[in-house]
Amino acid sequence: MYNVNMKAEHLHRLIWMSRPLMQAAEACVEAGLIGTNLTVRMRAVLEILDKYGDQTVPELAARLEIKRQYVQIMCNETLASGFIEQRSNPRHKRSAILTLTDRGRAVIEEIIAKEMKLVEELGENLSNEDVATALAVVSAVTDSLKKRAGESE
Template structure:
């Protein structure tokens, strides 16, 4: 491996994420969801009821921004707050039946797309790529924390 290959791999993350976001956004057409609303629904779909701080931690974004996202999903009737036995001032956020049905459909369409675009990729190479990206992400985060 050359240094320039690793450098290129790291910087390809931006166009990859932009293409993924554009594809996700196109897949949301007609659902009434925005990409950021979808992110909240995805977290609740994947991990169950959560507080705003828990969602923020998983998405690695500021809690205040997640609160805006949660406000949108609540106003659309896709999520609802529930009592949190662990913390009185930080309610658990839950999917409503409408929200669950909507995110189930979105995730199913996205998984079908991933199956189509990845049909000719070697699963071992995909696993290796995933391990490399995870390692690079961890190392770059650690480096950023160590900087003055």
């Protein structure tokens, strides 16, 4: 066993718990998409467009913190579904602006409403202070790891 202090041990466990947390969250999201003709990737595109408004692929990539090439694949899939459409971009001829269709807006708003109900249920036994502390700790650890890895925000 390594000789580390308890705080370091807890932080190490917190970091390693992020993978099972994300896998469990993704499984719940995926289950909630049954019957919508959406994939988890498409849902992510719709959520960003719903939350932040019209975006280009590079803007979406920055918000999702994913490489632009991968987000382009996600957007192509979502465009083909009819949940989003593209418009010309007066600022950049080669980078179209993506926008939700009425159908896309309706489906993502319904999905988010269901997900928020689930999140409220998950938090029933947690205090506001505990959730705020957890968020602050995860944010601080994430920021510190990104700086050490040489990433910029």
